[in-house]
Amino acid sequence: MTEFPPLTHVALTVRDVDVSARWYEALLDARPVIDEDTDPDMHHTVYLLGGGTLLGLHQHQQRTSDRFSEFRVGLDHVAFGCADRGELEKWSRRLDELGIEHGGIKDAAYGSGLAFRDPDGIALEFFAPPAQG
CATH class of the missing domain: 3.30.720.120 (Signal recognition particle alu RNA binding heterodimer, srp9/1)
Structure with a gap:
């Protein structure tokens, strides 16, 4: 394969x-x-x-009025890749400029993420791998 x-x-x-x-x-x-x-x-x-x-x-055409929920079976979130935490900081400022609420940058051993939602509540994230070194 x-x-x-x-x-x-x-x-x-x-x-x-x-x-x-x-x-x-x-x-x-x-x-x-x-x-x-x-x-x-x-x-x-x-x-x-x-x-x-x-x-x-x-x-x-056929749709529901339900908002997105990551707790239902299906999509949890969509993540957009960033090179590093510095790029996440730029996106955090960009979200602030656009008036888009977010949860701030969260750091973990597996990387750093910046979570936010679209108008339907779909969970989105900017994600960067952990710093090397």
Whole structure:
């Protein structure tokens, strides 16, 4: 068997794609590479992240009013990789500038993380490996 393939995209279901798109555009400082209805029952907006990974926002015609919960079976959170803790500190300041609440940088033996949530409560994180040395 060859090496396991890399992750190419993550698709998140959102309640209101217009609200979420504005929020993600501010966070990512990017415009979508795809913004279309794929059929009468779904709209999707897709952003290109570093490393060629795609982040998609899907709004289904059939949907629930439930907010995201990492305690339900399925997705726990999405983490974006940072080179080091210094980069996390920059993202912490950027989140503050955007008015996005976060839990501050938490350090652990396995690395450091900066947790926050999108408008639907989807758990997101910036993560950096532990310092070497």
